[in-house]
Amino acid sequence: MTGSLFRPGAVPFTERTPRVVAARKLTRRAEREKTGRFLAEGTNAVEAAVKYGTVHELFVTERAAAAYPALTTAAADRSVPVSPITDRAAAGLSETVTPQGIVAVCTVVDRPLETVLAAARLVVVLVDVAEPGNAGTxxxxxxxxxxxxxxxxxxxxDPHNGKSVRSAAGSTFHIPLARTRDVPAALTALRAAGLRTLAASGYAxxxxxxxxxxxxxxWLFGNEAHGLPDEILTAADETxxxxxxxxxxxxxxxxxxxxxVYTTAMAAHR
Amino acid sequence: MTGSLFRPGAVPFTERTPRVVAARKLTRRAEREKTGRFLAEGTNAVEAAVKYGTVHELFVTERAAAAYPALTTAAADRSVPVSPITDRAAAGLSETVTPQGIVAVCTVVDRPLETVLAAARLVVVLVDVAEPGNAGTxxxxxxxxxxxxxxxxxxxxDPHNGKSVRSAAGSTFHIPLARTRDVPAALTALRAAGLRTLAASGYAxxxxxxxxxxxxxxWLFGNEAHGLPDEILTAADETxxxxxxxxxxxxxxxxxxxxxVYTTAMAAHR
Known part of the structure; x- marks a missing residue:
């Protein structure tokens, strides 16, 4: 596979190739929302995307194809189009300083809130979290x-933000994600699903x-600087x-x- | 205090004032090791530095002096020289994108290994950790x-690196820190101090x-990419x-x- 991708005479896509140009736009939230697609960059995220997500196209540099042959093979085995790109095109698709040269165009992963709560025993809720790296972590x-x-x-x-996907190290594709603007409605749905709502607060x-x-x-966690809104602290079962x-x-x-979250999980498994 | 710092006619230090130039050099590790001083930037770190550390001089912009009057007052109360600086000088002393305009020149905080282990019941050891933000966190x-x-x-x-100090949010000055190149000797010292050595490893x-x-x-934690060296995994009491x-x-x-670390601490406090 690697050989055929970068055979002599094959011309890799450049930063001006229309499909690369279209992919690059997915670094913007508005474009992700318009198209329902996002980029997964780096080996951890791409491996999980290929295995658990829906990948439309995998872009790889010659260096990355040589370094991670199993990844391009796994993609090809699942009939994912694998396209060679130049280092410069890879840099344009990347939001890191040192791109690994492997980027997947994926279908967004979030699902309706109700569908992810069925039979749930441990759920994490982020309210107004601002930093993509924190959301991903x-x-x-x-x-x-x-x-x-x-x-x-x-x-x-947006959990489909490049930095969030990278910090999640593949978990973006492993665990059901749901998004909602309406925090009180989310609390109601959590309670209806039989979950005790615990609001993390330094003042509890x-x-x-x-x-x-x-x-x-x-578990409910709030914004990095301001914590959870007062009305959510009041509405939760416990702070x-x-x-x-x-x-x-x-x-x-x-x-x-x-x-x-780990204190909860280890207690449940003891 | 604030009023006298920025009274009409008072001239704040610029990025060319010798004391600011000297302070700026402390963003480099070699200069910190030569002088035994480092910079603490931002309100959390400066507050802890004034309260628990040794501060030689506090640089503040007019905006910061107005925003954090209690900090400059606390410094002056402890006879720390408080010097007004321009926004541009503050930017030169800062390693962040949006400087808060408040930077303290402090004495380095690390102590000899033996002195921090006396009567210790919970110690954290970082081995070959590369990212300053991780060390600080x-x-x-x-x-x-x-x-x-x-x-x-x-x-x-170096825990005196600007990013490490910032991530530690004041804790650089709260908790005894020791540095040693010699990891096996550190293990020996931990054991001699009666501590059970637990090496964190995904393969344990x-x-x-x-x-x-x-x-x-x-608790021993290793490098972000490679974990703990094999000889440390072998030498530790338990992985x-x-x-x-x-x-x-x-x-x-x-x-x-x-x-x-929290699992350990909460078990000890239950």
């Missing part, structure tokens, strides 16, 4: 902890290590803080989510 | 979890949720993995450390 943590879904609620960043009186996790749980045993005043979003 | 997590020290071992980045057979934490513990309940193949360093 929490998606990865939720996947690792065996959560059933991640809900991106309110003004939370209930401390994480005192909780027992014998019922299905939805919970992570105990701070030293002098630090808080944890960052991703590490706080890791502690809460 | 783990220092913050260790502080929050009430750890007694963080050891930066082997080729681990012992899973985190099966451990009990009734003895003092040192431990975080259980992966979903499809993710791993966690990133900071979230993995958060899960391990």
């Amino acid at each position: 929490v998606i990865r943590v939720a996947d690792a902890a065996g959560a059933d879904a991640v809900i991106l609620a309110g003004d939370t960043v 009186t209930t401390s994480l290590e005192t909780l027992s996790f014998d019922t299905p749980v939805a 919970v803080r992570i105990p701070l045993y030293g002098k630090a005043e808080s944890l960052n979003l991703a590490t706080a989510a890791a502690v809460c | 783990v220092i913050r997590v260790a502080d929050a979890a009430g750890a007694d020290a963080v050891i930066l071992a082997g080729d681990t980045v 057979t012992t899973s985190l949720e099966t451990l009990s934490f009734d003895t003092p513990v040192a 431990v993995r975080i259980p992966l309940y979903g499809k993710a193949e791993s966690l990133n360093l900071a979230t993995a450390a958060a899960v391990c």
